[in-house]
Amino acid sequence: xxxxxxxxxxxxxxxxxxxxxxxxxxxxxxxxxxxxxxxxxxxxxxxxxxxxxxxxxxxxxxxxxxxxxxxxxxxxxxxxxxxxxxxxxxxxxxxxxxxxxxxxxxxxxxxxxxxxxxxxxxxxxxxxxxxxxxxxxxxxxxxxxxxxxxxxxxxxxxxx
Ligand code: 4NP
Numbered sequence: 001x002x003x004x005x006x007x008x009x010x011x012x013x014x015x016x017x018x019x020x021x022x023x024x025x026x027x028x029x030x031x032x033x034x035x036x037x038x039x040x041x042x043x044x045x046x047x048x049x050x051x052x053x054x055x056x057x058x059x060x061x062x063x064x065x066x067x068x069x070x071x072x073x074x075x076x077x078x079x080x081x082x083x084x085x086x087x088x089x090x091x092x093x094x095x096x097x098x099x100x101x102x103x104x105x106x107x108x109x110x111x112x113x114x115x116x117x118x119x120x121x122x123x124x125x126x127x128x129x130x131x132x133x134x135x136x137x138x139x140x141x142x143x144x145x146x147x148x149x150x151x152x153x154x155x156x157x158x159x160x
Contacts, residue, residue, distance in 0.1 A: 004038075087110065
């Protein structure tokens with residue numbers, strides 16, 4: 001049984017590619033590749049086919065993550081038939097996903113940062129118009145939240 005997780009933001013060039021790359025690295029380090037699959041997408045069609053933002057790639061690289069092979073895509077209705085966990089970066093992304101969600105979806109659709117109950121942010125701050133510190137903040141939140149989601153997903157493989 002493979003658990004599939006999809007990270008979703010607006011452009012699929014900053015926040016969700018970071019979560020995608022961090023989760024992929026953790027899956028590899030913990031030898032979970034046969035049990036967990038990961039992908040990312042954007043609610044918009046603005047950057048389809050492009051690499052993550054160069055600032056996102058550079059920040060992740062400093063942390064030891066390679067995002068350079070990722071390409072942006074737009075989330076679609078069919079994703080709900082594939083993924084068990086669909087995790088939105090902010091409330092706007094979540095609203096769009098709730099509108100797209102077919103009635104039969106039985107997985108988990110929610111906010112990525114909801115798993116980090118000990119810190120106050122429920123939404124991942126958008127770093128696109130921010131500085132280097134904004135990208136660093138995204139990366140460190142992704143690292144903490146991916147650890148927490150991995151533990152939760154292994155305990156409840158099919159969402160809920
Ligand atoms: P992301 O960030 O949703 O984390 O990929 C953004 C990327 C692009 C834009 C906004 C946010 N944009 O306005 O093009």
